[in-house]
Amino acid sequence: xxxxxxxxxxxxxxxxxxxxxxxxxxxxxxxxxxxxxxxxxxxxxxxxxxxxxxxxxxxxxxxxxxxxxxxxxxxxxxxxxxxxxxxxxxxxxxxxxxxxxxxxxxxxxxxxxxxxx
Amino acid sequence: xxxxxxxxxxxxxxxxxxxxxxxxxxxxxxxxxxxxxxxxxxxxxxxxxxxxxxxxxxxxxxxxxxxxxxxxxxxxxxxxxxxxxxxxxxxxxxxxxxxxxxxxxx
Numbered sequence: 001x002x003x004x005x006x007x008x009x010x011x012x013x014x015x016x017x018x019x020x021x022x023x024x025x026x027x028x029x030x031x032x033x034x035x036x037x038x039x040x041x042x043x044x045x046x047x048x049x050x051x052x053x054x055x056x057x058x059x060x061x062x063x064x065x066x067x068x069x070x071x072x073x074x075x076x077x078x079x080x081x082x083x084x085x086x087x088x089x090x091x092x093x094x095x096x097x098x099x100x101x102x103x104x105x106x107x108x109x110x111x112x113x114x115x116x117x
Numbered sequence: 118x119x120x121x122x123x124x125x126x127x128x129x130x131x132x133x134x135x136x137x138x139x140x141x142x143x144x145x146x147x148x149x150x151x152x153x154x155x156x157x158x159x160x161x162x163x164x165x166x167x168x169x170x171x172x173x174x175x176x177x178x179x180x181x182x183x184x185x186x187x188x189x190x191x192x193x194x195x196x197x198x199x200x201x202x203x204x205x206x207x208x209x210x211x212x213x214x215x216x217x218x219x220x221x222x223x
Contacts, residue, residue, distance in 0.1 A: 105162055
């Protein structure tokens, strides 16, 4: 059973370009979480999704950032018109169905390191 | 004030030492997570606990829900334990401590 997969592992973009980060949860997991880790800072929650639904996006910046988790395929975190301050490591985690609870153990992907030039 | 506070921020130990990392939180929770982030950046979930104590190899995690405090202990520390240890609590979202950077010297 493969773990949580993220790609690309490293992504370089110029200011103003779009960044698309993908996360494939573990088999059987229908809950996906995205976190951001800015340089020299701790992890920060961004968004919590279930299949085809955004459950909690309270940690997402109001502009330029969006996330989806379609019925088929990976979860996508999309950053439009990237700026240098978006440079960070973006981690995805997944957890299995636990009656809709988000308190269960989460399994983390290896992260995508985004560098904005 | 952060919802989750960890101490110490940095810790250097000699191989074989007993290590304790502390986590205090202010949100009401029913479970707490300890994570390990290696220098390469990958994150591993070590423990999820809601009461008492859990042990996995040389790692022991304890929690006191009433006092809103948890500790992570490493017995007989080894250089391969060098990593950042992060405490996380679920509330409306997941709240993370800033991490404790541990370096174990041979």
